Amino acid sequence: MKRRFFNSILTFAGLAVISASGSSANAKEYLNGITWEEPAVVTPGVINSDPPSDAVVLFSGDDLSQWKVNDSWKVVDGCMLTGKGKAVSIPKFGDCQLHIEWSAPTPAKGEGQGRGNSGVFLMDRYEIQVLDSYENKTYFDGQAGAIYKQTPPAVNATRPPGQWNTYDIFWTAPKFDEDGNLVSPAYITAMHNGILILNHFELKGDTPYNRPPKYNAHDSEGPISLQDHGNPVRFRNIWVREFTPAQGEQTRSPFIRDGKKETPIESSGDDQE
Known part of the structure; x- marks a missing residue:
């Protein structure tokens, strides 16, 4: 059947509906009154795990020049191998997107918190x-993908030891006023191997082992740090x-523009519910 196109304007429930092949200068249009800056252009990587053009690369497999570490941290076969003490990034960040890949030791040794244990710290x-949580039981708010001692991940998406895991983390830093009072808490969204495990989770504070979480005022930016827990985890x-x-x-x-008429929303009489 031959498809027909109509350039008519249909009205339904008091709203102008414009056909796909036509338009009308008399159609109602909502305008929010905001003047936006043009979004910056960012060139993505060849694949999504590649750093885009605006990324700060902390480790690409060559050296540890972007980190404060002692000599026990090594680059082995293009990987960052944990040593003694924390690795702390030299660049500092506030709100950010973090991509990091990690692999638990193989063959697997130990159990619970003693198997492939490390951690990624936002703002230090x-x-x-980070934990080898593949067929390895532990307390749920301490398994891979957990915000430590605050919430488990929604699911356990850990790959077997020797395979690479990916965290894509979207971080909203906490905000404090001039007196050090918390204005807004930290939030985190995270994907583990492409699977959403944390969705805008509100942190209750920092993530210590030996006391409840709490917020202490700190700078608006802080480093990324990686934990040593005695297991040779690779990044x-x-x-x-x-x-x-x-x-x-x-x-x-x-306002609503209707042809040449512009009506502010406050006085338009339209139902805004």
Whole structure:
């Protein structure tokens, strides 16, 4: 059957509906009155795990020049191998996107918290757990992908020892006022091997082992740090993007444009529920 196209305007429930092949200068249009800055152009990597053009690369397999570490941390076969003490990034970040890949020791040794234990710390104080949680039981808020002692991951997406795990972490840093009072808490969204495990989780504070979490005022930016827990965990392909939301300014009140008529939302009489 020959398809017909109509350039008519249909009205339903008091709203103008424009056909796909036509338009009308008389159709109602909602305008929010915000003047937006043009979003920056970022070139993605060849694949999603590659750092995009605006990323800060913390480890690409060559050296540890972006980290404060002692000599026990090594680069072995293009991987960052844990040593004694923490590895602390030299660059510091606030709100950010973090990509990091890790692999538990193989063959697997130990059990519970003694198997492939490490951790990724945002701002050097808020930990998402690294652990060999493949067929390895432990307390749930201490398994891989947990915000340590605060929440388990929604699911256990850990790959077998020797295979690589990926964390993609989206971090909103906590905010404090000039007197050190908490204005807004930290939030984290995280994917483990492409699977959503934390969705805008609100942290209760830092993530210590021996006391309840709490917030202490700190700078708006802090380093990424990696934990040594006595297990030879490997890391690779670590990069971070600083994140700034789209910027705009409310230059006039929201309004409805209907042809040449502009009606402010506050006095339009339209149902805004």
